[in-house]
Amino acid sequence: MKQSAGYDLHSHSRASDGSLAPAELVRAAAEAGVRVLALTDHDTLAGLDEARAAARAEQIRLVDGVELTCLWHRRVIHLLGLGIDPQAEGWGPYLQGLRELREARAQAIADKLVTRGLPDLLGAARALAGEAPIGRPHFAQAMVDAGLVGSAQQAFDTWLGQGQVGDVKAQWPALAEAVAQIKRAGGYAMIAHPTKYNLTFTRLRALVADLLAAGGDGIEVSYPGVTPNHLRDLLQLADRQALWVSAGSDFHSPSQRWTALGRFAHFDSERHLLDRLCNDTERSRAAKGL
Ligand code: AMP
Ligand code: MN
Ligand code: MN
Ligand code: MN
Secondary structure, three states: OOOOOOEEOOEOOOOOOOOOOHHHHHHHHHHOOOOEEEEOOEOOOOOHHHHHHHHHHHOOEEEEEEEEEEEEOOEEEEEEEEOOOOOOOOHHHHHHHHHHHHHHHHHHHHHHHHHOOOOOOHHHHHHHHOOOOOOHHHHHHHHHHOOOOOOHHHHHHHHHOOOOOOOOOOOOOEHHHHHHHHHHOOOEEEEOOHHHOOOOHHHHHHHHHHHHHOOOOEEEEEOOOOOHHHHHHHHHHHHHHOOEEEEOOOEOOOOOOOOOOOOOOOOOOOOEHHHHHOOOHHHHHHHOOO
16 A cells, blocks of 8 residues: 555645755656656645656656645635646736735744744744745744754644644635636646544535535545545545545655655545546556556
8 A cells, every 4th residue: 555656646845845846856756656746835836847847857747736725614724726727817816915925924923933932933934935935834944943843843743733823824815716716727626635624524524515616626535644444434425526536645855754755545436536637548547557
């Protein structure tokens, strides 16, 4: 189950909060046996051109993607857009809005941490983010660099994770707006890692119903941390609601040992988005090892 699936529809580069440049990510994916890779950076498409060029050289297929931060009943949800057209109308203002929200939130995070006696980390976090939309992982790394914590994970556990002082809320766009932008760009709108929002299964079904009502397409069913029971329940939900299903490693960095490109629990589905994304069915079957 943990050998490479041959495809990976969820990954991050330095264009958001990953540690590899887009071309390095693509090369690492190729080395890991991935033949179809989606780059799905948080709230930006900036890594796609470089990744596409590298994918051509490596003879792997790049799926243009994004992971949009949005709100559903005041809860932060991550929505994957897969197979999007990066040139489509609306991305400029949509992503610029998210960038501004992130910049304002970063200021608020820094201020909150200062009230708890930490040094002002805004400058360091900004420098680490560079051109990327700034987020909590940049603060986590700034804390590691400043010797305040032993690891980025510890930074989340103590300062930045859910319920901690640095978990500052923002008025992200609503789920329906994120779906609309992905559909405007001709992509598939998929709920990322649905078991990671602390939702009961009843609430998850309500989320899926709202996704469908907004014109969305499906859910991720296999990713790090998913249990065999989750996978079974998610596949069943997808069958009942006629959802597309996808899977990916949510890779951020080679130093995170629990995520590796192309590694997640295997499954079979008639409604696998990989088949839909690859017009060349043979290649898709090969990527799936069939
Ligand atoms: P942000 O979009 O700024 O809220 O940051 C979200 C990102 O932070 C996620 O995509 C993960 O990469 C990372 N993250 C969130 N929560 C945790 C956590 N508890 N432990 C480690 N990383 C986390
Ligand atoms: Mn992330
Ligand atoms: Mn996510
Ligand atoms: Mn992700």
